[in-house]
Amino acid sequence: MHAPADLAALPAPGNTDPALRAVALFEAAKGVVSLVGAGALAFAGAARLQLWAGMLLARIQGHAPGTGWLQRMISADSVRLVALAIAAYGLLRLVEAWGLWRARAWASWLGCVSAALYLPFEVHALVRHPGWIAATVLAINLVIVAILGRDLLRRR
Structure with missing residues (x-):
């Protein structure tokens, strides 16, 4: 079976x-x-x-x-x-x-979508106020989206 x-x-x-x-x-x-x-x-x-x-x-x-x-x-x-x-x-x-x-796949979906929702705001913050803090926050969220996106693709 x-x-x-x-x-x-x-x-x-x-x-x-x-x-x-x-x-x-x-x-x-x-x-x-x-x-x-x-x-x-x-x-x-x-x-x-x-x-x-x-x-x-x-x-x-x-x-x-x-x-x-x-x-x-x-x-x-x-x-x-x-x-x-x-x-x-x-x-x-x-x-x-x-x-x-x-x-759990639902957690990867939840994390990927919620982290991706912040990305436009983080790019805007980096453009308006460039600095290492804004760049670090954006980089961390990009890494999280990449990890969770890879997990979701792997499950397909």
Whole structure:
């Protein structure tokens, strides 16, 4: 009896592509950092963020802290919404990392499409503000798209 074609395309356990594992670890790290950031944002709360925003604007603009536009945008609801969005992003990255570690095709699709979505913005950033940071971010995403694209082509 033959295995279905999609199961036969999966690598044997322990024979996972090291590049795919590296991308999985990178995505897991992004997920963990995002969840920590979301927790820190929620823990800080709107009042503390308003204070910090006022201090930052005062430092940038060179006058005493006051109620600026940035402070007015920060509310308990907006902080919760942003923290929730960051947490959802982090969970998505962790799910993707799990799928990549287990060599699942859906995770390669998810990672390839999500990384490719950033590429036009990263090229724009590099053109507008050339520098090693923009170039490094673009290069990392190009490598990720190449690794995941290669994995998807290999499965065909």
